[in-house]
Amino acid sequence: MIDLRLLREDPELIRASQRVRGESTDKVDALLRADEERRAATQRFESVRAEQKSLGKQVSKASGDDRAALLARTKELAGEVKAAEAAANAADETLRAAHLAVPNIVQDGVPPGGEDDFVVLREVGETPKIENPKDHLEIGEALRAIDTERGAKVSGSRFYFLTGVGALLQLGMLQLAIAQAVEHGFIPSITPALVRPEAMEGTGYLGAHASEIYRLEADDLYLVGTSEVALAAYHSNEIIDLNGGPERFAGWSSCFRREAGSHGKDVRGILRVHQFDKVEMFSFCKPEEAEAEHLKLLAMEEEMLAKVEVPYRVIDVAAGDLGSSATRKFDCEAWVPSQSRYREVTSTSNTTTYQARRLNIRYRDEDGKPQTAATLNGTLATTRWLIPILENHQQPDGSVRVPKALQPYLGGREVLEPVR
Known part of the structure; x- marks a missing residue:
């Protein structure tokens, strides 16, 4: 796999490598999208999970109507956390598939072209x-x-x-x-x-x-x-x-x-x-x-x-x-x-x-x-x-x-x- 940090910093370098290989740059663009979507999905999951943990601590200290409201929100969050986790896992799988599809970056000085262009x-x-x-x-x-x-x-x-x-x-x-x-x-x-x-x-x-x-x-x-x-x-x-x-x-x-x-x-x-x-x-x-x-x-x-x-x-x-x-x-x-x-x-x-x-x-x-x-x-x-x-x-x-x-x-x- 190529380094995702390099992809984020200089996607054109990866695209140029694909062109030298004679391949489409679509795989690079797909990997960029998958990386962004995975990071967004992970952030969403971590956010709702953090809220869930915070509410859990508040519930133990609350009473009466406050406690009931917190318990209701906690129940809602359980579903949100489950959905966000599933979305994050799916985004991970999509990213891995896109990551595996991109070839290594061609070294400077390698001849361009195909089998007969050595x-x-x-x-x-x-x-x-x-x-x-x-x-x-x-x-x-x-x-x-x-x-x-x-x-x-x-x-x-x-x-x-x-x-x-x-x-x-x-x-x-x-x-x-x-x-x-x-x-x-x-x-x-x-x-x-x-x-x-x-x-x-x-x-x-x-x-x-x-x-x-x-x-x-x-x-x-x-x-x-x-x-x-x-x-x-x-x-x-x-x-x-x-x-x-x-x-x-x-x-x-x-x-x-x-x-x-x-x-x-x-x-x-x-x-x-x-x-x-x-x-x-x-x-x-x-x-x-x-x-x-x-x-x-x-x-x-x-x-x-x-x-x-x-x-x-x-x-x-x-x-x-x-x-x-x-x-x-x-x-x-x-x-x-x-x-x-x-x-x-x-x-x-x-x-x-x-x-x-x-x-x-x-x-x-x-x-x-x-x-x-x-x-x-x-x-x-x-x-x-x-x-x-x-x-x-x-x-x-x-x-x-x-x-x-x-x-x-x-x-x-x-x-x-x-x-x-």
């Missing part, structure tokens, strides 16, 4: 010159590393098996990510794959992204699409100690996405699937530290990409493609030879105080007063990385060179050979 910040590494490159599925099938046919047989489309060296590659990559995170002071975590609705709502995933989420109706639980959700809710309704600097986690989890609306898009292989594994970084920090923390998470992602030796580029995502919680987002896109294009493999978002305000996560400032914390997230490794790893390291005979950093996780093998 800005390339840098390109790293040379794209390999491969004649007639095979795609990751053809390579993976030859290595007996990826089996989408049996995945579909067992679970349906967009499911797969990773077998043999495919399983070892993924496990090695994720372990490498965890090792790097620990080296940089992150707390390694294996997180729940199922969360309560308040955790999903608190991170902003029950808005525009609700159709992407698997829900278990019988238990009123959601399958996470990223461990960001569980990690963000880890400190919900807590006051945490940030005096020693940001608190950083690296969460390993299986992730689940319905991929609603992607029918016929990226159906081959494991680029867009319903289940995958991921190591996600998550930071809690003071708001003034958030921009620097965002750059740290991006540097962590680039360090991992260098270890798996794939060329990539970093993009500054345009405002219309940020998602409701993010104020700024950087993506790393790895080169995919079979497609002759870059594809997203990491994303890191600065969500400032937006998620923490929803989840009631605070810290104490230098004066000991509770303040809303900031949160950030970023991908450190995920199943999708197997695509650029296999394709960029393929060799003419069908074998795949193993990046040096991953060799210890594959028994020291430098090359993966096709299974004849």
Whole structure:
């Protein structure tokens, strides 16, 4: 949620953010009205309740006609108080709904526009010159590393098996990510794959992204699409100690996405699937530290990409493609030879105080007063990385060179050979 005090002081700032996102300012105006109506309803309730308490004290001291008049007014007030309380509660609910509907404020410097209006910040590494490159599925099938046919047989489309060296590659990559995170002071975590609705709502995933989420109706639980959700809710309704600097986690989890609306898009292989594994970084920090923390998470992602030796580029995502919680987002896109294009493999978002305000996560400032914390997230490794790893390291005979950093996780093998 955005800060209501900021909304009252400078509503035009919020409207301008909406325009940069390419969205209507109607939600901002609706929130302003709801805020004013809630404050008026609350004031009315408090006024009649105060009068009720005052009369209650007077009744005990009055007698005769005065007492009878006071009792009559007290009876009238009981109905007024009940109605005013109901109106205040309804106004609270209306305000919360309007508050949840307004996205985070876009950071200055974010490119305007939609999905295709990103800005390339840098390109790293040379794209390999491969004649007639095979795609990751053809390579993976030859290595007996990826089996989408049996995945579909067992679970349906967009499911797969990773077998043999495919399983070892993924496990090695994720372990490498965890090792790097620990080296940089992150707390390694294996997180729940199922969360309560308040955790999903608190991170902003029950808005525009609700159709992407698997829900278990019988238990009123959601399958996470990223461990960001569980990690963000880890400190919900807590006051945490940030005096020693940001608190950083690296969460390993299986992730689940319905991929609603992607029918016929990226159906081959494991680029867009319903289940995958991921190591996600998550930071809690003071708001003034958030921009620097965002750059740290991006540097962590680039360090991992260098270890798996794939060329990539970093993009500054345009405002219309940020998602409701993010104020700024950087993506790393790895080169995919079979497609002759870059594809997203990491994303890191600065969500400032937006998620923490929803989840009631605070810290104490230098004066000991509770303040809303900031949160950030970023991908450190995920199943999708197997695509650029296999394709960029393929060799003419069908074998795949193993990046040096991953060799210890594959028994020291430098090359993966096709299974004849």
